[in-house]
Amino acid sequence: MKEKKKVILSGMRPTGKLHIGHYVGALENWVQLQNEYQNYHLIADYHVLTTNLDTSNIFNDTIDMLIDWIATGIDTSKSPVFRQSQIKEHTELFLIFSMLITKARLEKNPALKEQIRDLNLQSITYGHLGYPVLQASDILLYKGEYVPVGEDQVPHIEITRHIASLFNERYKLENNKEIFPIPEPKLTKFSRLPGLDGKAKMSKSLGNTILISDDLDIIKNKMRKAFTDPNKLRKGDKGNPDICLVYTYHKKFNATEQTDIYNGCSSGQLGCVDCKMKISEKIANFFSNIREKRKELEANKEKVLNILEEGESKAREVAQKTMSEVREAMKIG
Ligand code: TRP
DSSP states (O other): OOOOEOOOOEOOOOSSOBBHHIIIIIIIIHHHHHTTSSSEEEHHHHHTTTOOOOOOHHHHHHHHHHHHHHHHHHOTTTSSSEEGOOOOOHHHHHHHHHSSSHHHHHHHHHHHHHHHHTTTOEEEEEEEETTTHHHHHHHHHTTOOOEEEEGGGHHHHHHHHHHHHHHHHHHHTTOOOOOOOOOOEETTTTTOOOOEEEOOSSSSGGGGOOOOOOOOOOOHHHHOOOOTTOOOOOTOOOOGGGGGGHHHHHHHHHHGGGHHHHHHHSOOOOOOOHHHHHHHHHHHHHHHHHEEEEHHHHHHHHHHHHHHHHEEEHHHHHHHHHHHHHHHHHHHO
């Protein structure tokens, strides 16, 4: 008998058009994993509300992000794509899980503390404190065994593991069968790309991104302003590629010429402008097929909406099955 594929649940907040850091840190990995695993791709639209109550862009941002997912090669016939908000079982399981985990455990979450600090929040809502519980329901409704995440999301997976064991210990099916797996994080190898301003992370809110959809001219313009070794002022000056973010991009998108770039920069023969123009071309080429595909999809929104609808109906079926097991085990069926 063919062995059942292990389940991966990957999720992202809908932040609109994705940047190349998303590609390197997540999408590339998702595409590679889709044959070996059963993948579910969740659009965490309710999670947006934790930090932004203005809902006017959520739908458009969802579609823009979804177009990037599909254009990158997510095979939606195998791996359903769906919005958290359209499958009511997420909120149902979230409520039950909320009864199991203590407030103190949620307050200890280091990822939350970081958000409070970074966003300079004076107070947080009940829902914001509980968002890892919603994330646990996202993962466990599909019995996700692995969750591809960056380092910063690991505390959330720990909360999911905690909730899954609390539930399993207390409620079992008739045959003593436990309902939920204890999921593990699956860390991405090359998990982040630095931003154009030299900050460690590319991020929409920092305005330091190159988008997957950017064409050569846009990339060149953005790259001109990219931060490089401050001691290399002109061609001829010796640079230090190890502290240059442009060199990091070469490592990822121009691996074959990486050594030449390194030597050229350190000897002074290669100037920053030439180096930047070269990597701009490499990046634009790397994403050219994806850009074409995304243009086609943009011109055919109906197709994108159909894919989403199909994904949501597949996901709903799985979610309903899990919820009926939960109700059975809890005897609230
Ligand atoms: N919490 C994630 C974020 O803030 C998004 C997310 C929601 C998620 N549900 C998920 C990620 C499930 C992985 C699995 O970006």
